[in-house]
Amino acid sequence: MHRFWSLLFAAVNMACLALLVVAYAYPGLGWWLPDSASTQANEIDSLFYLITGLCAFFFVATQGILIYSLWRFPSTAPGSPSPIHGHPGLEIGWTIAPLVGLLVITAASLPVWKEARYQGFPPPALEGTNPLPPEADQVILVTARQWDWHLKYATESLPAEGIRQWASVGNPSDLIIANELHVWKGAKVSLLLRTTDVIHSFFVPALRLKQDTLPGKTIPMRFEATVSNVRFDPAEGRVVPNETKASWEIACAELCGGNHFRMRGKLFVHPDRKSYDAWLDHSRRQTRSRSLTAMLPNASSSNQKEGALQ
Amino acid sequence: MFGTLIHSFHNWFFGRQIPAGSKGRKNQWFREPVRFGAVLVLGLCSCADKEGYPDDLPYPQRVDLIVEEAPKLSPNNPSPPGGLEKSIANLGLVGGKILDPVKLPEATQTEITKLLAEQFGTPAQPRVGDGKTNLPELGKKLKLDSQTLAQGSVAYRRNCLHCHGLSGDGKGSSGLWVHPPPRDFRQGRFKFISTNPAKNLNRPRREDILRTIRMGLHGTSMPAFGILPTEELEALASYVIHLGIRGEVEFTIEKTLLKPQSQVLNLFENYLPDEEVSKDQETLAFFVPKFLQEIVRQYHTAESQVLVPPEYPFKDSELSDSIRRGFRLFSSQAPDALGCVSCHIDYGRQSPWQYDEWGSLNRPSNLTAGIYKGGRRPLDLFWRIKRGIPPSKMPAATLTGEDEGKKTWDLVNFIEALPFPATLPEEVRNAVYGSTGRIAKPN
């Protein structure tokens, strides 16, 4: 009977491992990490694989010892156990071994964390009078509320009073869209996250970007997209997905009420600034238009475009 | 045979402690969970995740109070969340008029339910018209065919149900907790519409409903659904119209019949004045399809009655003059002023709460915040000014004269600039935000 139990332990653990391997080996299943589309995403993924490798090693080693022991040392086995109370050398060894592994992980994590979060933190750009945060190509204010994301795109230069003034008041010409994040490939995007009601969390899986929004605070974030998934077609007046048809979504990752799950947005990465500018220009014209006829012909041709109307 | 089985199981379970055989039948308890489990597994495996309402679920009959007339008062506070119904029940105390549909004779209630079910189907198979009467071509133009509606009902259940409720009553489980309360479609009234007021049509265009769904209502809890596929949005709009029509038929009949001494004839007189009815046609069964047709016709008319704004008359350099004129129109000083500020007190910062048609509390928008429920495009503002928001007592602007169009654009310019102190001319800025020392600096 003891064989049965050791086999059970072996089977369950191997099944768990197998599930991971299958999920990794068959990307078509969609059971593994989603597309990665930012510099930060690639680094986080590498780190993820590093940790997975180390964990897999410890997992196999410890579970292997456990299962082997169950197989090898049942009460029915001949002989009797030896009364060992401990072994200082072993203790020191197996204190240091995991410590080394963990230090490796820490060492690998630090630069990525620094890259992801220290940039612009604490936010000097918010305090001073800089028109733009240093090295940012694009500034987007994300205002979360129950239950959607309002994104404000700066369409002209920011006011002299600084970016905080822009975030609070803004320009009349700013483009405000719900739930659509438009950037272009290679742009250094500076996001300002805030909320009007409760804590939300701006989660873009494809960018491996996640940051809570705190009531009363404006939190800066940075990212740089490395893959594009759409382009703007001026002839059709709408955003056209690439052949790969990657649909990248934005979600809320912090419970924000009954409709928490409903805070869905989309990420559109344009191939270049030109495409983005064309989209911005088009959307602005749609938004600022004072003539019905300028908008009507395309009024119901595409929701992508219509979504930009606000 | 069975007894032996139980016996051996008994021994296995209790070991050798208990004498065999004596309590065999009592072990039935153990079979229950097993049966429960088997049934559950079978039940679960037999159903995939099928979307949509169950087929046998009917639309619920209206039992909540009807607000016939909302009070004129402006109370200090909004109704507490979850307290809307209680608040409505008290409206009678403060000068409102409420009617209780449950007080209708039982036979009438049954008849209404039956007729509504005939004309509008169930949540799973919604339709407009019973399929026999002559709605097809109008219905098709409005995309009210049963296929679109069925698609809409699935999308509605997924996206809208928990706020707007099964019958569109705005009392879904989440809806109780949000301010302002989700729209109750059952009166067929919509706030943000762009039809021409000349025809006295209080119907939305499909595009108006679509805009609300796409962009949400900023300043309320209605999210933007712009990233849903176009077909789904269209289907949703159709289904919302379906709910609106269904609710309106029910609402109208109940509201009329609940008045003292009223009868079916009053319905015809009030709502179908052109209809020639004989004595034996004075029945609900005759009224409902006719009335339904009338409503659908109105929706259809509304589609072509968009209120087209006059061409924008100003150059960029004239903007600040236009804002100044708009400011005067908005205020109450100038001779032709509209006095918007008497409701949008302190430019909306101290707006009082007011009852709307549904008996819930709302307040005029805070225009210094730059948040516009009905949309932020200049066109939306234009429509709000020219069209008003009738259900919540915002009147349409009574601008007259030749330069009516210009004046409207002046107002639009002023309202657009209001949230941005830097863009306001100095005297306007001082009037709105106080002199320099008293500005509440936004940062």
Add this chain to the structure above:
Amino acid sequence: MNHDSHPAPGNFLTKYVFSGDHKIIGIQFLFSGLLFWILGGLLALGVRLQLGWPNQALNELLKWFPSLADSIPASWGSRISPEFYTMLFTMHATVMIFFVVVPWLGGAFGNYLIPLMIGAKDMAFPKLNMLSYWVLWPAFFFLLASFFVDGGAAGSGWTAYPTLSSATQNADIPDPGLDAAAKATTPTNPPSPTSMEPGLWERIKNRWNSPAAGQSGQGQVYWLLALIFSGTSSMMGSVNYITTILNCRAPGMTLMRMPLTVWGMFVTAILQSLALPVLTVALIMQFLDRTVGTVFFLPPAGLAFGNWQTGTGGGQPLLWQHLFWFYSHPAVYIMILPAMGMVSDVLVAFCRKPLFGYKPMVFSMIGIAGLGFIVWGHHMFQSGMDPRLGTGFMAATVLIAVPSAVKIFNWLATIWGSRIRFTSASLNALAFISMFIIGGLSGIYMASTPVDIYIHDTYFIVAHIHYVLFLSSMFGIYAGIHFWFPKMFGRTMNDSLGKVHFFLTFLLANGTFFPMHILGIRGHPRRYYDPTIFDWLASVQPLNQFVSICAILLGLVQVIFLANFLFSIFFGPKSGRNPWEANTLEWETPSPPGHGNFETTPIVLHGPYEYAVTTAINGRFSQTGLNRDQIQQGNHP
């Protein structure tokens, strides 16, 4: 406390209900926990039902259970409503953590085992002990009552982050209709000034009824009250445990001769007594925010919900997270350290071999507890706190993995070369170790701050916490119940049924919780009512369904355990004093022990794990040095 002040109980009421006897109190905790375990499990099934089939019509899903289907309001459109769903998972976590695992480990096993294992006649303060149980009853009341108040039970997650949980609408909201009516009937102008000022009580009452969202309704207030009371109970218990362990040990029972179970309880009690008050403070602050209108968690500019605003604030929502996690991270250890101790004892008794590295085991427990106070920030890497703090917390968090690893290796070394008897108790203990490896390793992902950016608040966390709390702590509890059941009730549980239960639970629990890792890697956020609205999550919906089926079966399988447990109390075979031939002191008492536990005060001569002793009769030394025959006959020297 002198034993004379605690006489043997006379009547039924003092014996079984208002008893000061630690054994009765332990069993009271055990049974209360059992009831809440059932409730918490059912709540979890509700969550899984929704997640497995988020769009399915409920009356079809539940077609075999028409009464259940009928209880869903028709206005919900044959669907669980999102508010109800948030309530389900919030209450599931709250019940399981604060009303099942903590009362079971600390309350039931702690109470039952500490005096027995250290050779004391009872706790140091029997009446305080009794009070610590009965203070739980107000908590039970508020928790259960919250299901029936307006808006249902708390729904802002067990973490209850402000401002979702705490925002209130208004300082004085009379019902607008009635308010206006009052104004209309008394048209005095100006209104009498005194009537403008609502009384304090009225303000509290109005605020109580004026949540900002469905998640901060009266249920939240009840939740806060329930937690304040359960915290008080735990605090009383911990003070009692520490005093008992320090002061009431039998002669010869040095600290380094205490069984690891007692060490686990001791360290847990210290953790609890130092960390819990901080949570209590946070709960009180939120309670005042929610009722009186203080602004601890309301940001300076206030909040805007829909078209209304709260008042101005001045506080910081983030403060709650700091205070909350200052307790709730140690709480994780509060919920695992006693189980670790119990598993060590169970394991050694069935391995028939001394515990490998007793001192390292003790020191690693202390190390875990000590480090446990400085790692709370790893729950908050994405919360918007200064990222430099995150770096510090990452370093501390990484360190805390080391003592856990040391424990694993010591257990493995204990098993190595032993002679394992496979019983339900030992199997559950072994499963604890195996599953704790998975739970521990998956924790490393969260320690690494960049990976946590992605993993945070996804199902990976849910998988991790369930591997630690269900597959570890619960298996520890199963092992403990199987192991000490003979001592508690004088009868043994059915071993075959126990093994069947173990087999099914082990399989199904892994089936339930392991795929959650995959969901998390895919990025499935937790607390989602309907993940299918997202394109990128469509591919994992089959996994969600698989998890749900496993979870429902897992729930059903627990019936076996429940049945085995309940029926064995009355009909199980009688056990002797020491059915497992274990060494620790509790086995030298009768089963169940009488009032005062020991016939004569035991004198402790050995450590707890003297097995495989070649020179001894039976190959072991019990802690008092008695051999099996003497213990069986009750012939103490």
Add this chain to the structure above:
Amino acid sequence: MNALADYPSPTLEVPTFPSAKLAMWLFLATEVMLFSGLLAGCYVLKAGATGGNPNLWPTREQTHIQPWLGTLNTILLVVSSLCLSFALNALKSGNIKGTMGGFGLGFVLGSAFLGIKAWEYRDKFHHGLIPGSIAEAINNNQTHDSKRMQMLSSGQRVWLDLQRGQLEKYVHDHPNQQGPDMVAAKAFLASLRDGKKANGDYIRPLSPVEAAQEANRILEKYPDLPVYPALPNGNLWASFYFTLTGIHATHLFAGLILIAICLIRAISGGLPPENLDFAENTALYWHFVDLVWLFLFPLIYLI
């Protein structure tokens, strides 16, 4: 004392520290954590709200804090602690009268503390210092990043209502007064109303922020007018004040009950020696509560 009591072996370790005292020390450790959590939270919030700028915190004048009352309370508590020490000493030396006196005086002083505290609370309520409905004086350095807060919020509405009510009552109660303060009161009252003049012209009422500034300006000139001031971070201050002192007062109340029990026991036939633990623990607890007050006093009354 415990299971060891009846065991004869002197060679084995016997605890010397009484369990009851140990438990009381442990309990006090949890209490230390409770108050340090509270105080740490409060310090963090205050630091976050003011950023070290004392102008962003209400002054003593604005909050009607009277340090002499706090000092008096401090003295009361310290003396009551001394009384309890005295009572303990008397108890140890068998002086029952001294014991009764010590406990009795301690009880009276503690009650006096609570009485003064209650009076202070009443005073605060009277001045409209109720958490959640105090108008904030907006300082230009203060971050108000939500534009929407320019709208009348519920707290501000309560505050404005209170202002109007108070001023109307004042004007109504002093029909014959014509002084400049009455003029100011009437002007302020008028500027609070949404202003439709008799001729139909519209005058913008003061926005809440302006009203708050105006209230402070008037109060500077005419401190006797029944106007509630707008305080910088007033709501946070009130939250601190009531929570800190409230929780402390609750502890004090519990201590009073303990002292009362000691007193009753002393009166009804003296405290038997085995109850020395109880009396000692009571004193220990009371000293702790006293100690907490020594932290609260400077925080609330002096800083």
